[in-house]
Amino acid sequence: LLRRSIAEDKLFSMIFWGPPGSGKTTLARILANETKANFVSFSAVLSGVKEIRQVIDDARDLWEAKKQKTILFVDEIHRFNKAQQDAFLPHVESGLITLIGATTENPSFEVIAPLLSRTRVMLLRQFTDEDLMAILKRALSDPQRGLGKFAIQIAEEALQFIIGISDGDARTALNNLEAAASMVQSLPGEERTITAKSAEEALLKKALLYDKDGEEHYNLISALHKSMRGSDPDATLYWLGRMLAAGEDPLYILRRMVRFASEDIGNADPHALVLTMAAQQAFHFIGLPEGELAIAQAAVYLAVAPKSNSLYTGYGQTKDLINKTGYLPVPLHIRNAPTKLMKELEYGKDYKYAHDYSDAYVPQEYFPDKLQGKVLYSPTDAGYEKIIKERITEWRRRKTEAKKGSEKKG
Numbered sequence: 001l002l003r004r005s006i007a008e009d010k011l012f013s014m015i016f017w018g019p020p021g022s023g024k025t026t027l028a029r030i031l032a033n034e035t036k037a038n039f040v041s042f043s044a045v046l047s048g049v050k051e052i053r054q055v056i057d058d059a060r061d062l063w064e065a066k067k068q069k070t071i072l073f074v075d076e077i078h079r080f081n082k083a084q085q086d087a088f089l090p091h092v093e094s095g096l097i098t099l100i101g102a103t104t105e106n107p108s109f110e111v112i113a114p115l116l117s118r119t120r121v122m123l124l125r126q127f128t129d130e131d132l133m134a135i136l137k138r139a140l141s142d143p144q145r146g147l148g149k150f151a152i153q154i155a156e157e158a159l160q161f162i163i164g165i166s167d168g169d170a171r172t173a174l175n176n177l178e179a180a181a182s183m184v185q186s187l188p189g190e191e192r193t194i195t196a197k198s199a200e201e202a203l204l205k206k207a208l209l210y211d212k213d214g215e216e217h218y219n220l221i222s223a224l225h226k227s228m229r230g231s232d233p234d235a236t237l238y239w240l241g242r243m244l245a246a247g248e249d250p251l252y253i254l255r256r257m258v259r260f261a262s263e264d265i266g267n268a269d270p271h272a273l274v275l276t277m278a279a280q281q282a283f284h285f286i287g288l289p290e291g292e293l294a295i296a297q298a299a300v301y302l303a304v305a306p307k308s309n310s311l312y313t314g315y316g317q318t319k320d321l322i323n324k325t326g327y328l329p330v331p332l333h334i335r336n337a338p339t340k341l342m343k344e345l346e347y348g349k350d351y352k353y354a355h356d357y358s359d360a361y362v363p364q365e366y367f368p369d370k371l372q373g374k375v376l377y378s379p380t381d382a383g384y385e386k387i388i389k390e391r392i393t394e395w396r397r398r399k400t401e402a403k404k405g406s407e408k409k410g
Contacts, residue, residue, distance in 0.1 A: 006031065011031065011098050013092050016028070016101065016122050017106070017122065018124030018125065018126070019104060019126045020172075021173070023127075027124070032071075035071060038062055038071070039070075040072050042072075042073075044074055044075065052088070055072055058070070059072075069097075070097050071097070071100060072098070072100065073100045075102045077103050078104070085115050088115060132168070133159060136159060136163070137159075147177075150181065153194070154180075154193065154194040155196060158195055158196045164247065176199075179203055184198060217248075220243050228260055228264070229264050232303060240253065244292055254279060257276050257279075261273040261302060262311060263312040266309065267311060267379065267388055268384060276302065282294035305383070306383030308380045308382045310378055314376045314377040325368075332348075334351060335347040363399040363402035
C-alpha cells in the first residue's frame, strides 16, 4: 500500500509507530526524496503551535501559488499536547497538508482520536538480529555512505557483540559500528580488523553473560528483586548496574520495580510506589544514560524502605475467595438508588453516610451477607502500616461492639 502510494505520488496521512531505530525517520526521508510535494519536517520537541501555524500558512500560500501539496513530517508527535494536535485537524481534513507523524508510543493513547481517525497507523517492528547483520555489513562495504573506503574487516564475534548491545535499534547499531571502526581505521591495512575486544574497548562495554530470553535474564532480575526485598542497597545497585550494562530494557526493570513497590512494600511506605513512578517519568523525560540515575535512586529507596507483603497476600486471598464464593449480590443498603423504583425496592435504605458521624466512621456492613466479618487485609507493624493497623483495629473493635449491641436489642 505504501509502496504504491509512493510510486503514484498519492501519499495519505499516516502515523509511523515503532521502537527507536526502527526506520521511522529514514522512511520519512525516502518519502521526501520520492514525492513532488513540498516536504516539511520538524520535531515536536522543538516546535509549538506558532511553528505549526507558520507551516499551515506556507502550505496555503504554496497551494494557491503553484497548486503544490505539502507533506508535513512531525517527529515524536506524541510530544504534542491535545491543543497542538488539534491544530492539525482542519487542515488534514481539508487536504491542505498530508500529515506524517512518527512515534515510539502507542498512538491509541498518545494521538488524539479525531486525528487518529484521519490517519493510517503504519507499524514498524523492531529489527531482528538478521536485519541488523545485513545493515552493518552493508555499512562496512558501502564506499559512498558507509565505511567501505577504509576496507575494514570485522570478526563475527564483534558483529554479534555490536548487535547484542543494540537491542534491535539500527541507529544504535550503526553508531556502535562507527565507534568500533574509529579504533582501527587508521591502522595499517592488515591490522584494520574490528575484534570483539576492540569493539568492547571502543564502546566501553563488556560482553556480559546475558540473554534477554534465557536463564541469565531471569537470574539477574531475580537477584535484583531479592536484594531489594532483603534490604541490601549495595547489592541492589550492583545487580541493577549489571542489568543495565548488559543492555536490559530500562523500562522492563522499572516495571518490575513498580510491581515490587506494591508487592513487597505496599502501605508500609506508600511513597515507594510514587517515587518509582516518578523514576519512570524521569527516565522517559531524559532517557539514557542520564536516566539511569533516577532508576538507581528508586531502586535504593525500595531496598531501604520498610517491607510488608500484607497487601499482596490479602489480594491473593481476595481472588481465591471470589473464585470459591462466586458473584454474591451487593447488599441493598449500599446499592445506588438513582430512580424512584429503586428506592421503592429499598435500594440504599438505612445506609449510613460516614461523614455524618464523628471521625467519619460508623459501624456498618459492606460485605455480602455470607462474608460478613471476613478479614482480608492484615497490616503489619512495619512503617506506615503500624498506623493503619491501629486505625483498623479501632474500627473493628467498634464494629464488634455495635454488632453485640444490636444482638442484645434483637
